[in-house]
Amino acid sequence: MRRTTKGVVALVVLLTSGVAFTFGSAAASVHRAKRLDGQKLEVAAVWNGTEEANFEYVLSAFEKQTGAATAFTSTGDDIAAALEPRLARGDAPDVAILPQPGLLKDFVERGVLEPVEVAAGKEVDANYAPIWRELGTINEQLYGVWYKAANKSLVWYNARVFSDAGVKPATTFEQLTNDMKTLSESGVPPLSVGGSDGWTLTDIFENLYLAQEGPAAYDQLASHRMQWTDPSVSDTLRTMGRLMMSSNLAGGTSGTLQTNFSTSVQNMFGTQPKGAMNIEGDFVAGVVSGDTTAKVGRDAKFFPFPPINARRRSVVTGGDVAVMFNDTPAARALMKFLASPASAEVWARRGGYISANKNVKLSAYPDKTTSRIARDLVTSRTVRFDMSDQQPSAFGATTGQGEWKLLQDFVSNPTDVEGVTQQLESAATQAYSAQKR
Secondary structure: OOOEOOOOOOOEEEEEOOEEEEEOOHHHHHHHHHHHOOOEEEEEEOOOHHHHHHHHHHHHHHHHHHOOEEEEEEOOOOHHHHHHHHHHOOOOOOEEEEOOHHHHHHHHHOOOOEOOHHHHHHHHHHHOOHHHHHHOEEOOEEOOEEEEEEEOOEEEEEHHHHHHHOOOOOOOHHHHHHHHHHHHHOOOOOEOOOOOOHHHHHHHHHHHHHHHHOHHHHHHHHOOOOOOOOHHHHHHHHHHHHHOOHHHEOOHHHHHOOOOHHHHHHOOOOOOOOOOEEEEOOOHHHHHHHHOOOOEOOOEEEEEOOOOOOOOOEEEEEEEEEEEOOOOHHHHHHHHHHOOHHHHHHHHOOOOOEOOOOOOOHHHOOOHHHHHHHHHHHHOOEEEEOHHHHOOHHHHOOOOOHHHHHHHHHHHOOOOHHHHHHHHHHHHHHHHHHHHO
């Protein structure tokens, strides 16, 4: 489903195509203008509206520092479909920012991306935890720089409902389930879930699976080295079934499966809240601020998704990865810039964004809530990328089929654990086989 800036007060050396130039002084600006003056590059991403406007500020900062001219293209939600005809006619954008690592892998295997080790490898190593290099590496070469991130291991809650029920943020999963009983007895359904959007259910499953089964099993399942009929999947689905039984859900099972994500957040606020908590990512804050009268940090608060079975707390993340289709000096310079704290802080200060870049100053974020979310992401020892985004989109990211549809079926009938696992494995096998053809 985002940001950083380290103040560029000290001189920063940028190596582009083997030639060095510096940031941070008027002389450097002149030198930069000579280096990239007259060079143009196109950047494509799914962003539009506020996100596009905020990223334009990032590109403007890059232009001022390098003298290059940039053009941004919004592809709409299906960036793969938008890029295909351009790739076919040899007209790819210089840089694109992709929302899924599966798409990164597909483009690499087709031979249409350029490696970015020379352009940004040192910056990635200096500014990111190793997991982010791993996620950007295919066939032992670095192809991606993760520019925007999401912390999807959060439990958002209505502070007044918690206070009225005498409930405090849970630090263990056992406490969370006990608090849900207390909230239900207080007259407010514990969970508000946008089940008509199947991706919300995959996010809940992934948080439960990572917290309950651990990162090694998570990696195996994410890559389909483990079958979906494995007992660990069944165990997690049983936990999910208990968590999401109809009496726990705002609107019950039927209402949940007819509620989209935005509405599930809106339902938590107002004079008569329909639900107390929502298990979702940092982007909940955007819905609260834009579509309700509640205030993030006062009315809408969060706590980290709690650990299960005394395991270490873990984080499921998502994000957008910058890749390079054309190996030009301007494209290399932009990839290096996007891997820097400075580029991320431009967007961070405008809000609606967090970065996986560990050297982004927390003070760059516009409020304490966003700063804390970003801190939890970059300091967590167990971080794994959204599982469904790592899988073929036909299985992990398509409305009406694969995981989205089968987890909706499971919420509708949580007693059929074995039947659902068999269907999940069949759908996964089919999608992975199609991907290989």
